[in-house]
Amino acid sequence: MASLEELRLQLDEIDDQMVRLYEERMKVCAQVGEYKIKNGKKVLDRQREKNKLQAVSEKASSEFNKKGVRELYEQLMSMSRKLQYQQLVKAGALGRLPFIEMESLDAKNARIVFPGTEGAYSQAATKDYFGENCNSFYVRTFREAMEAIEDGAADYAVLPIENSTAGSVDEMYDLLVEFENYIVGETIIPIIHTLSGVPGAKLTDIERVYSKGVALMQASHFLDDHSDWQQISVANTAIAARKIRDDKDQAQAAVCSAYAAEVHGLEILEENINDDQTNCTRFIVVTNQKVFLKHAQKISICLELPHESGSLYRLLSHFIYNDLNMTRIESRPIEGKNWEYRFFIDFEGNMADPAVKNAIRGLREESRNMRILGNY
Numbered sequence: 001m002a003s004l005e006e007l008r009l010q011l012d013e014i015d016d017q018m019v020r021l022y023e024e025r026m027k028v029c030a031q032v033g034e035y036k037i038k039n040g041k042k043v044l045d046r047q048r049e050k051n052k053l054q055a056v057s058e059k060a061s062s063e064f065n066k067k068g069v070r071e072l073y074e075q076l077m078s079m080s081r082k083l084q085y086q087q088l089v090k091a092g093a094l095g096r097l098p099f100i101e102m103e104s105l106d107a108k109n110a111r112i113v114f115p116g117t118e119g120a121y122s123q124a125a126t127k128d129y130f131g132e133n134c135n136s137f138y139v140r141t142f143r144e145a146m147e148a149i150e151d152g153a154a155d156y157a158v159l160p161i162e163n164s165t166a167g168s169v170d171e172m173y174d175l176l177v178e179f180e181n182y183i184v185g186e187t188i189i190p191i192i193h194t195l196s197g198v199p200g201a202k203l204t205d206i207e208r209v210y211s212k213g214v215a216l217m218q219a220s221h222f223l224d225d226h227s228d229w230q231q232i233s234v235a236n237t238a239i240a241a242r243k244i245r246d247d248k249d250q251a252q253a254a255v256c257s258a259y260a261a262e263v264h265g266l267e268i269l270e271e272n273i274n275d276d277q278t279n280c281t282r283f284i285v286v287t288n289q290k291v292f293l294k295h296a297q298k299i300s301i302c303l304e305l306p307h308e309s310g311s312l313y314r315l316l317s318h319f320i321y322n323d324l325n326m327t328r329i330e331s332r333p334i335e336g337k338n339w340e341y342r343f344f345i346d347f348e349g350n351m352a353d354p355a356v357k358n359a360i361r362g363l364r365e366e367s368r369n370m371r372i373l374g375n376y
């Protein structure tokens with residue numbers, strides 16, 4: 001029997017040939033890439049790849065090797081496509097109107113809309129991002145804020161996208177798909193709830209508690225200790241505070257911020273009733289202009305995938321190959337298509353970076369309805 005050294009020498013010789021052949025194959029692929037640029041053809045040809053996988057796997061002698069050859073060729077063709085995407089990006093064929101790079105946002109002259117009412121957490125986020133004296137107004141719902149941006153009634157909207165306790169704000173993800181608005185910034189603010197009632201009310205008077213559904217959830221330990229209280233969900237924590245003020249009923253209280261309580265003239269019955277003391281929410285800043293800040297370092301995209309095995313795995317290779325760090329992936333059902341999903345992916349990078357351009361080119365071609373939601 002041959003020694004390990006001898007066997008490894010044989011492997012080395014085979015590998016030399018394989019590398020040489022790989023490089024030869026890639027040279028031909030580069031010519032295919034040039035042809036495609038000239039003739040406006042897509043890089044990915046699913047039928048050709050299907051036929052190729054069939055043909056090469058048939059040449060292998062055992063079931064085990066058929067599977068191996070298939071996997072090997074899937075990777076080879078994926079590398080071939082990535083080379084061609086690079087060629088396309090170099091040739092300037094980005095395929096969509098580009099995002100315009102901006103030095104900074106004009107916070108001084110901006111009109112900013114936030115959902116809720118005076119005292120909402122989204123108002124706190126607005127002031128945090130645009131400054132205490134910014135020119136802001138409120139609308140009732142997230143949708144109305146997105147409409148205000150689309151219509152040009154406001155330049156920017158500040159909207160919640162993710163809470164550290166309750167997770168994603170699903171409605172916002174759906175609205176980002178529905179509207180053609182773009183994320184240009186984000187800010188994270190602490191969310192500290194109080195239980196507040198009309199002046200003079202005591203804890204023992206309370207029978208009904210109003211707040212936003214997720215806020216009631218974030219204070220569930222405290223509220224569970226008062227299981228006789230009826231919990232009523234309204235659009236926003238500050239809207240709940242306003243209602244308590246307007247109704248003037250000592251049996252009613254709101255779960256809202258200390259600031260909302262102060263703005264609406266309520267008295268705090270219990271401070272800091274969060275389950276989690278580190279509770280915070282990430283807000284996004286949205287605009288209707290296709291712009292990104294020069295120093296932006298995070299990109300959000302969404303896309304749909306064909307309902308076939310391995311499609312997500314293959315898609316993620318664009319991040320790995322281009323050395324891009326993915327920071328978040330989320331999925332939402334696609335309306336009208338049961339059990340099919342739209343993926344929302346955040347990754348680190350700036351749109352001006354060639355690695356980002358290459359990845360986006362590949363992702364766009366190999367998925368359905370890919371959209372860049374923003375670079376911020």
Ligand SMILES: C=C(O[C@@H]1C=C(C(=O)O)C=C[C@H]1O)C(=O)O
Nearest residue numbers: 029032043044045048049077080
């Ligand atoms: C090289 C091509 O581009 C892509 C890569 C393929 C390959 O590496 O064999 C096959 C089909 C295309 O998806 C081609 O179209 O032939």
